[in-house]
Amino acid sequence: MTQTASDPNCFTDVAVIGGGPGGATVSSLLAEKGWRVTLFEKDAFPRFHIGESLLPRNLAIFARLGVLDGIRRIGVPKRGAEFIPHIPNRSTRTFYFSEALKPISPYAFQVPRDGFDRLLLDNARHKGVTVHQPATVDGIELDRAGTHELQVRGEEGDRQLWRCSFLVDASGRDSFLGRRLRWKWKNPRNDMAAIYAHFQDGQRRQGPDEGNISVYWFEQGWLWLIPLPGGVMSVGAVCGMDYLRSRRGSLADFFRETIERCPEARDRLTGAHRIGEIHATGSYSYRSRKSYGHRFLMVGDAYTFLDPVFSSGVLLAMRGGELGAETVDQALRRPRRGWLYLRRHQRQMDRAIGRLAWFVYRFHTPAMRELFSLPGAGEVARDRSNLFRMKAAVISLLGGDFFYPRGIRLPLLLFKGVYYVTAMRYRRAPRS
Numbered sequence: 001m002t003q004t005a006s007d008p009n010c011f012t013d014v015a016v017i018g019g020g021p022g023g024a025t026v027s028s029l030l031a032e033k034g035w036r037v038t039l040f041e042k043d044a045f046p047r048f049h050i051g052e053s054l055l056p057r058n059l060a061i062f063a064r065l066g067v068l069d070g071i072r073r074i075g076v077p078k079r080g081a082e083f084i085p086h087i088p089n090r091s092t093r094t095f096y097f098s099e100a101l102k103p104i105s106p107y108a109f110q111v112p113r114d115g116f117d118r119l120l121l122d123n124a125r126h127k128g129v130t131v132h133q134p135a136t137v138d139g140i141e142l143d144r145a146g147t148h149e150l151q152v153r154g155e156e157g158d159r160q161l162w163r164c165s166f167l168v169d170a171s172g173r174d175s176f177l178g179r180r181l182r183w184k185w186k187n188p189r190n191d192m193a194a195i196y197a198h199f200q201d202g203q204r205r206q207g208p209d210e211g212n213i214s215v216y217w218f219e220q221g222w223l224w225l226i227p228l229p230g231g232v233m234s235v236g237a238v239c240g241m242d243y244l245r246s247r248r249g250s251l252a253d254f255f256r257e258t259i260e261r262c263p264e265a266r267d268r269l270t271g272a273h274r275i276g277e278i279h280a281t282g283s284y285s286y287r288s289r290k291s292y293g294h295r296f297l298m299v300g301d302a303y304t305f306l307d308p309v310f311s312s313g314v315l316l317a318m319r320g321g322e323l324g325a326e327t328v329d330q331a332l333r334r335p336r337r338g339w340l341y342l343r344r345h346q347r348q349m350d351r352a353i354g355r356l357a358w359f360v361y362r363f364h365t366p367a368m369r370e371l372f373s374l375p376g377a378g379e380v381a382r383d384r385s386n387l388f389r390m391k392a393a394v395i396s397l398l399g400g401d402f403f404y405p406r407g408i409r410l411p412l413l414l415f416k417g418v419y420y421v422t423a424m425r426y427r428r429a430p431r432s
Contacts, residue, residue: 010160010161010162010163011147011162011163011164012036012037012038012130012162012163012164012165013030013035013036013037013164013165013166013332014027014030014035014036014037014038014164014165014166014167014168014328014332015037015038015039015040015148015150015162015164015166015167015168016037016038016039016040016129016167016168016170017039017040017137017150017167017168017169017170017171017176017302018039018040018041018169018170018171018172018174018176018300018302019039019040019041019043019045019117019121019124019131019133019170020049020117020120020170020172020300020301020317021051021116021117021120021300021314021317021318021321022170022172022299022300022301022302022317022318022320022321022324023039023041023168023170023171023299023300023321024039024117024120024121024123024124024321025061025065025120025317025318025321025322025325026168026170026299026320026321026322026324026325026328027039027124027129027168028065028120028123028124028127028129029064029065029321029322029325029326030325030328030329031124031127031128031129032127033325033329035328035329035332036130037128037129037130038129038130038131038132038162038164039121039124039129039130039131039132039133040132040133040135040136040137040150040152041121041131041132041133041134041135042133042134042135042136042137042174043133043134044133044134044155045114045117045118045121045133046114046115046117046118047113047114047117048113048114048276048277048279049113049114049117050113050194050196050234050236050279050308051113051308051311051313051314052110052111052112052113052116052226052228052234053078053108053110053213053224053226053311054075054078054108054109054110054111054311054314054315055108055311055312055314055315055398055399055400056097056100056104056105056106056107056108056399056400057104057315057319057399057400057401057403057404058108058109058314058315058318058400059104059105059108060104061318061319061322064322065120065123066123067119067120067123070119070123071109071111071116071119072109074111074112074115074116074119074229075109075110075111075116075229076109076110076111076210076211076227076228076229077107077108077109077211078107078108078109078110078211078212078213079096079097079098079106079107079208079209079211079212080094080095080096080097080098080209080212081094081095081212081213081214081215081311081398082094082095082205082209082212082213082214082215083095083215083217083372083373084214084215084216084217084262084264084265085217085369085370085372085373086216086217086218086219086262086369092373093372093373094209094212095391095394095395095398096395097395097398097399099391099392099395100392100395100396100398100399100401101389101392101393101395101396101407101408101411102396102401102404102407102408104399104400104401105399108399109211110211110213110226110227110228110234111228112228112229112232121133132152132154134154134155135152135153135154135155136152136153137150137151137152137171137176138151138152138153139151140167140176140177140180142167142293142294142296144294147163147164147165148163148164148165148166148167148295148296149161149162149163150162150163150164150167165295165332166295166296166297166328166331166332167295167296167297168296168297168298168299168324168328169296169297169298169299169302169303170298170299170300170302170317170321171302172300172301172302173284173301173305174302175286175288175298175301175302175303176302177288177293177296177298177302178288178298178302178303181288181293183288183289183290184286184287184288184289185286185287185288185289186283186285186286187285187286187287187306189285189357189361190285190306190307190360190361191240191241191283191285192221192238192239192240192241192283192284192285192307193238193239193240193241193243193244193280193281193282193283193284194236194237194238194239194280194281194284194308195236195237195239195244195251195254195255195258195278195279195280196234196235196236196237196278196279196280197235197236197255197274197275197276197277197278197279198228198232198233198234198235198274198275198276199232199233199235199269199272199273199274199275200231200232200233200272200273200274200275201231201233201271201272201273202225202227202231202233202235202268202269202272203267203268203269203270203271203272204227204233205227210227211227212227213225213226213311214226214265214268215309216262216264216265217369218258218261218262219261220239220240220243220258220261221237221238221239221240221243221364222237222238222239222309222363222364223235223236223237223238223258223259223261223262223265224236224237224238224308225265225268232275233269233272235259235265235269236308237255237258237259238307238308238309239258241282241283244280244282251278251280252274252278255278284305284307285305285306285307286304286305287303287304287305287353288302288303288304290346291303291304291342291345291346291349292339292342292343292345292346293342294338294339295331295335295338297324297327297328297342297345299317299320299321299324300313300316300317300318300320300321301313301317303320303349304316304349304353306353306356306357306360307360307363309360309363310356310359310360310397310398312356312400312402315400315403316349316352316353319352319403320345320349323345323348323349324345327341327342327344327345348403352402352403353402355397355402355405355412356397356402358416359397362419362423365423365426366423366426367419367422367423367425367426368419370422371415371418371419371422388410388411388414389411390411390412390414390415390418392411393408393411393412393415394411394412394415396408397412
């Protein structure tokens, strides 16, 4: 039966679009503060999703939400990230979280996103969030004077009209508000595409490094291998759109040919078999002109998505949801100052994204590849990136310190200086 806006059951203090990590986090914390929160998630869980590699900074948020033990049960411990260069005479280099300038935790987790997302959303239900799933918000009327109205379609096609005092868009790549307001734009500095799938029985590293993510550079981009529970390996390639457009055969053949460009990764998948479909996402990097408006806020991928290279997506979504809960709570309690709280939230997110973006935009350059593949701990004296604890500061950033930069700013500034000197040397090198 269709409900109308006059039905009191169709009013909520906060409506949240999307039940991923950002939506589950902001709704859980707002419910803890006593607000009526209603969440609409269009997909039935479990669902396939990438973003399986987490960071040490995620752990404090998990603890605050009360799900850390659950994450331990479903995850594989990840102690660091290894980078395998596509440069002659360079060897694999592993960056361990324990070597960070500001150690947070010596490990993080690799998680299957179907179980991870379900765990977070079930936790939101437990905290009192009303979850409608599957339920698609397919229309909205933003009202500056009264309440926002949402048109919601259920699984059987039934329709409801909901009103809310505040709206949080956590719809992920759908960017519900960004698209409707025409605020979303493609990031021209990172025109990349991704191809990815899951494999069974890929070769893992031995001992404590078993759960580490492996990043393989190749001429057209880079490739990831992420160990997951049950012998599953997440495998994905990130490359330029021009390379993706060069595909002539099937996506499966193209993916296999791409993996072949990384002999070390190919060897680790010898004997493994793909499970499930191959997915492709083109021109994935984007952002919205703003993250907020009158009584609404975008969090996570609904606002911006940068790149999967440093496993930042889930942390940006959850930290955005954590800060967003404080922001929405303040805006509801002191509505005349709401725009100040919302603007502060965007500044916090933009600063964190900017610190990370500097590395993302340069990750594919020869200079950055060289700096990430210099000699390891056994040759520290010859390692330029270890001078003035630059390497430790970079590891802190890789662990999620783009939100908490105090104490690592100077070493990172020095690292940038080394990068620019190295990049200049490459520009001056004669072309063969």
